[in-house]
Amino acid sequence: MDNIFQGLNDKQIEAVRAIEGPVLVISGPGSGKTRCLTHRVAYLISQGIRPCEILGITFTNKAANEIKERVYNLLKIENRNLKIASATPMLGTFHSICLRILRREIPVLGYGSNFTIFDSDDQTGVVKRVMGDLEIDPKKFNPRAILAKISRLKTNLIFPEKFEPDDFFSKVVARVYGKYQTELKKMNGLDFDDLIVLTVKIFKQNPDILEKYQNVWKYILVDEYQDTSHDQYQLVTLLAQKHKNLFVIGDDAQSIYMFRDADIKNILNFQKDYPDAKVIFLEQNYRSTKNILAAAQNVISNNQSQVPKELWTENDHGEKILIREALNERDEAGFIIETMEDLTTQGYKINDFAILYRTHAQSRAIEEALITRGFPYQIVGGIKFYERREIKDMLAYLKVVSNPSDVVSFERIYNLPPRGIGSSTFQKIVKTEETNLISAVAALAAEMKGSRQGPGLEELAKLLKDLNSKKSVKLTELIKYIVRKTNYEDYLLNTFKKSGVADTVQDRIENIKELLTVAKKHDSLKNGDGIAIFLEEIALLQDADPTPISSADRHSEKGRGWYGAGNLKNINNRVVLMTAHSSKGLEFPIVFIAGMEEGLFPHSRSLIDPKELEEERRLCYVAITRAKKKLHISYAKYRHIFGSTEANLPSRFIGEMPGNVLDVRTSMSNFYTDDDEKIIKY
DNA sequence: CTGTCGTTTATTTTT
DNA sequence: TAAACGACAG
Numbered sequence: 279m280d281n282i283f284q285g286l287n288d289k290q291i292e293a294v295r296a297i298e299g300p301v302l303v304i305s306g307p308g309s310g311k312t313r314c315l316t317h318r319v320a321y322l323i324s325q326g327i328r329p330c331e332i333l334g335i336t337f338t339n340k341a342a343n344e345i346k347e348r349v350y351n352l353l354k355i356e357n358r359n360l361k362i363a364s365a366t367p368m369l370g371t372f373h374s375i376c377l378r379i380l381r382r383e384i385p386v387l388g389y390g391s392n393f394t395i396f397d398s399d400d401q402t403g404v405v406k407r408v409m410g411d412l413e414i415d416p417k418k419f420n421p422r423a424i425l426a427k428i429s430r431l432k433t434n435l436i437f438p439e440k441f442e443p444d445d446f447f448s449k450v451v452a453r454v455y456g457k458y459q460t461e462l463k464k465m466n467g468l469d470f471d472d473l474i475v476l477t478v479k480i481f482k483q484n485p486d487i488l489e490k491y492q493n494v495w496k497y498i499l500v501d502e503y504q505d506t507s508h509d510q511y512q513l514v515t516l517l518a519q520k521h522k523n524l525f526v527i528g529d530d531a532q533s534i535y536m537f538r539d540a541d542i543k544n545i546l547n548f549q550k551d552y553p554d555a556k557v558i559f560l561e562q563n564y565r566s567t568k569n570i571l572a573a574a575q576n577v578i579s580n581n582q583s584q585v586p587k588e589l590w591t592e593n594d595h596g597e598k599i600l601i602r603e604a605l606n607e608r609d610e611a612g613f614i615i616e617t618m619e620d621l622t623t624q625g626y627k628i629n630d631f632a633i634l635y636r637t638h639a640q641s642r643a644i645e646e647a648l649i650t651r652g653f654p655y656q657i658v659g660g661i662k663f664y665e666r667r668e669i670k671d672m673l674a675y676l677k678v679v680s681n682p683s684d685v686v687s688f689e690r691i692y693n694l695p696p697r698g699i700g701s702s703t704f705q706k707i708v709k710t711e712e713t714n715l716i717s718a719v720a721a722l723a724a725e726m727k728g729s730r731q732g733p734g735l736e737e738l739a740k741l742l743k744d745l746n747s748k749k750s751v752k753l754t755e756l757i758k759y760i761v762r763k764t765n766y767e768d769y770l771l772n773t774f775k776k777s778g779v780a781d782t783v784q785d786r787i788e789n790i791k792e793l794l795t796v797a798k799k800h801d802s803l804k805n806g807d808g809i810a811i812f813l814e815e816i817a818l819l820q821d822a823d824p825t826p827i828s829s830a831d832r833h834s835e836k837g838r839g840w841y842g843a844g845n846l847k848n849i850n851n852r853v854v855l856m857t858a859h860s861s862k863g864l865e866f867p868i869v870f871i872a873g874m875e876e877g878l879f880p881h882s883r884s885l886i887d888p889k890e891l892e893e894e895r896r897l898c899y900v901a902i903t904r905a906k907k908k909l910h911i912s913y914a915k916y917r918h919i920f921g922s923t924e925a926n927l928p929s930r931f932i933g934e935m936p937g938n939v940l941d942v943r944t945s946m947s948n949f950y951t952d953d954d955e956k957i958i959k960y
Numbered sequence: 961c962t963g964t965c966g967t968t969t970a971t972t973t974t975t
Numbered sequence: 976t977a978a979a980c981g982a983c984a985g
Binding site: 336337338339340341371372373374395397398470471473474502505534535537538636637638639659693696698699700701702703732734817818819857858859860862863878881882883884893894897920 | 961962969970971972973974975
Binding site for chain 1: 976977980981
């Protein structure tokens, strides 16, 4: 028992012990938020609450896994006899928890329990097809914009029948939205939003079902509450309604996903929702030096709307923050690497460094410099493993096998590799499917019987039939079979041999091997269960990572490759590069923030709207507070952007840091080249 | 149906 | 800059 409170400060202990009733914890960066959460779960269990009565909700799988692991560690210390397997708390993401509920309850909405999850590419595919059917010109109305609006409506629980469009664009959206939703349902597919929204819908329409879950989860914890959207807020509210043992933790100052519909009001209004809520502030920072913390506070104090709080730390003042003006992005990269080399001789290790930037595009110049200098690095984020073409191709085949109604996946594979089937034939198949209410695969078979067809169609039908009959073989065998039967490697060779710019064919084959490694876990499952579970896992695990490759490895290959979204556990002896967004929740001894320019950070698109500007400032706050020991901020006077060179002023955020933590150096390093000289003369 | 060529358009993104 | 998409000729 004593162990549970060991190493916690008074406020943290208060938060851990407040078992009954609603609790709001505002936790500043580096104030031990995860610690607080995990100790609370352990404490609940030590007080005799059954683990299965506890529901912990996070936003990322990473966070969920970390909490899980740490809770188990604590519990082992607390109670060696606890049989964890027999009773574990439910810890997961919003999406994974809803998925579980839906697998059981979704039939009340008329969907089948074996629904598949559509990722954003799939969604765009559906929207485009719907727009085609409705004869809406995709040039006049950007499908992605329409999809974004649909997603926004869904998140706010505005269903197609309830949506009252007021302007011209909304009227178009309304038409697409309704049909989009019907199409999804016809394919027995749910998009990411549906996972949450439909769960809420079921709960609202079926009080008995809701009550069942209310009685299961009597103690609810929500992490990163400032990032919840309206539907997530509704879900939490409904579940907590009966027992009101709701513990939410977050930091309004770190809300950076407003653009994705996170609603900061959820955390700001918590006390209005629950007037008897206990409110606890975690203001002691254990992470950063006084200088770093002061800079962060000064920047964020320029925001109008925020919960007032006073962060403090017992840590040293540390060194002053270094601000560096570079000539251009190459010079900036040179400065970063020069500094890192310098710090390495002072005993810092390569994995002590993180380079943060506002946009992915900025990684390029830095990567090039890192490669030249032989610095191993890893980019976190970017294109995700499961969004890669070759992976999506394989998954599309599996999806068609698993759900023959999945027209979107069928669309991807019907002519892949090219087998002489064109879009008109595809359209015909879809028509047959729609009029006869049969699956795409069945429609294909019907199409065959019709008029004389090319050999391609027959080949495809045979392939799908083959695959279907192999449903119950080991998953890895099935994938290998697909690769073999489609001559996929030849296809890759034919398609990519000339473009040296994209991933090499070898890379892509490696990626498929990586996929096989992941699939292997499910080999033991029988009767095609492996496919469904595998696809589900992938749908909810968008950030999975192939084996990281160092820049040294990469150096030997030509062209730009792509280096996997990050599983930070795998990072050793690498500098990590990532966007400020991806850095949330992480910490590093040395942090570089590159591209601190007006128009880039804050981003030009945010300058018109004060709300968006405040979000940029919070993002800057997040970036600054990642640093433990040293922070380096740089900006470039000139930057190549979309092909042309632009001159930018230093970011206003730099001006918002007080003079006493700054140490500005403006001398140019010796990294600029002839090209740069030309720019100087300009 | 397929490949090529010009046009267009560029944030951030836990799932 | 470069990648993604649509138009069009073969």
